[in-house]
Amino acid sequence: MKFENIGSKLLSFAKSSTITCSHCKKEVKKSAVEKSNYICPNCNLYFKMPAVSRIKSILDSYDVISKNPDIYDPINFPNYKEKQVDMRKKTDSMEAVLSAVGNIKDERVVVCVMDPNYFMGSMGSYVGEEISRTFIYAKENNLPVVVFSASGGARMQEGIYSLMQMAKTTMAVNEHSEAKLLYISCMTNPTTGGVIASFASIADIIISEPHAHLGFAGPRVIKQTIRQDLPEGFQSAEFLLEHGFLDDIVPRENLKEYIYTLIRLHKNVRTIN
Incomplete structure (x- = not known):
């Protein structure tokens, strides 16, 4: 539909x-x-799917590896600390990302999930650090990584510190890749801004849920910048699959089996090589 x-x-x-x-x-x-x-x-x-629910839907058993986040306010943004406290109460989440290590059937994997309900899944300093730590953990333990992104982009309340997370996460992904380990990126609705411009787009395999909104900037900003009319639905997962940005679109109910199959195939290829 x-x-x-x-x-x-x-x-x-x-x-x-x-x-x-x-x-x-x-x-x-x-x-x-x-x-x-x-x-x-x-x-x-x-x-929108809370991070812990997403992890439970993918992993048969798991242990959370995320650090407990402190209230972080690097530029003393007005009322930011208070809003973080309030957000935690409203969402029952400590921050906009949660990472866990566990099993899909007989395969061990690290899963990192952005929570769209917490400040729209925006990437602040803690989020960037946690995603980077996840890839470092996976490299040290010789494990594949699956990241479910859902984000409005950089967290404006942290200014330049938020933008710096693009470089930090990209470097961590690169180190994991150099170890010849598998990274699967699953973009969910929405994945935008600095998240899609960094770690979400540099995976070995990039998939999406159906009808997800994916893009860097809003259509109005893009149109004003390039001064051209834009194709209808150009930021939908279906349009991006057709134009080669995505490898596949996978219904939510099929994701667990799909990811398991990819991990098994990659493992077999590594064994042969």
Whole structure:
């Protein structure tokens, strides 16, 4: 099913027993949506998926390897500390990324997930550091990495420190790659800004969930910059797959088996070589 302007229709989960789907307008039980991998049972709209729920949907067993984040405010942005405290209460998340090591069947893998509900999954200093640490951990333990990105881009409340994370994460990915280890990037809705311009786009295999909004800047900014009309839907996963930016689009319910197959294939190739 095609969803128009899906980027504006994904919603966060409130702390209530039911939610109303913004696409089909039907009320559904939160428990039912959680059991169906955060997919609307009526119209198949993909809801935003909390990081811990994503990890549980991919790994059969796992241990969290993320460090407990401190409240970080490098440029003393007005009310930023208070907003971080409030965000933690609202989302039950400590930050916008969570990493774990575990198993998909008989294969051990490191999974790193950005949480779209926490400051729109924006990449601040902690997020960049945690993603970098994840790749270092995977390299030291000779493990593949799967990253699920979902981000509005850099976190403006941290200024230049946020932008610096693009270089930091890219270097960590490169070191992991030099060890000939597999990195799979799965872009979910939305993946934009500095995240798509750094670690999310330099994987060995780049996939996406259906109908995800992917791009660096907004359409209006791009049009004003290049002064040309833009193709309809040019920032959709389907358009980018057609034009070679993505390797595949994988439905959420198939991701676990798909990723497992890729890991097995890569492992077999390494064994042969």
